[in-house]
Amino acid sequence: MTDTSHHDERIAKMSFASVYPHYVTKVEKKGRTIEELHEVIEWLTGYDKKQLQALIDKKVTFEEFFQKAALNPNAPLITGVICGYRIEDIENRLTQQVRYLDKLVDELAKGRKMEKILRVA
Template sequence: MTKHAVFTMAFSKIYYLYIQKVEKKNRTKEEVDQIICWLTGFDSAGLKHQVEGDNDMVTFFEQAPAINPNVSLIKGVVCGVRIEEVEDPLMRKIRYLDKMIDELAKGKSMDKILRS
């Protein structure tokens, strides 16, 4: 299995990059938190603990309480790669999160982002 550089990046660093990205488009940290909690099953306190810790992306997803069963509804292309074709389970989870943050930054409604 190829070890991607993103696997060893600190979740907190990526989290703050997500917030910067969406705030430039007049979206909020609270919306980013809602997306991450929907995807991973973390509650607000659990997410805060992850952000304040120094966990890498591997550990972040290993500690996630439960990946949302509706993730299979997330489809499309992120960074030129079709999510449905990503074989590595961890990379697919990271791409799900990237796709949802991209949708937020592009102005989609939270109902559509959360596949409600």
Template structure:
């Protein structure tokens, strides 16, 4: 049995992401940049998922996750992202983490990780 968040619509959580980043002086465009980097969704695809009430489970099942997602480390709500066992929960925590970083003032360039050369 999966966690309740798996069957929650992304559209139900998205306004909280927007409020969080805007409260800290960031923009919806910057939020979309980091979501796009992580999931591969462009603005039109993201809008479609929000309009149709896609669950987190389906949202991430259809996503073209960046190969650099595993570079996302640190804690969200006291849970270390890199230690989350369940693959879907890990993706959700990674999304939470990049939104947190953006809201905490990290530049989009820093949130969008690139592996060390």
């Protein structure tokens, strides 16, 4: 299934700060912590807590968020379906990166073990 350019553009222009509280709510509702959420985000992007907060404060778009990220080399190991799309089949790079993050947050909320989420061999 291919994403439409309109869909990709909408994701690119969405602010990370507007979605972040939903990530927090989702994981906390399931008994996980903000620290665990930050660990997952740092694993994927390389952003530490201070850098993450600065990006939230600046209200960067997902496009800016992932442009500056040092994407984990194991990110392509994140596979499966999220929001009706098979992650490994998403052609738009940015949309795929956003879905990587969505999938990791999902796995955290579902109670998956941290070493599984972080694709530790």
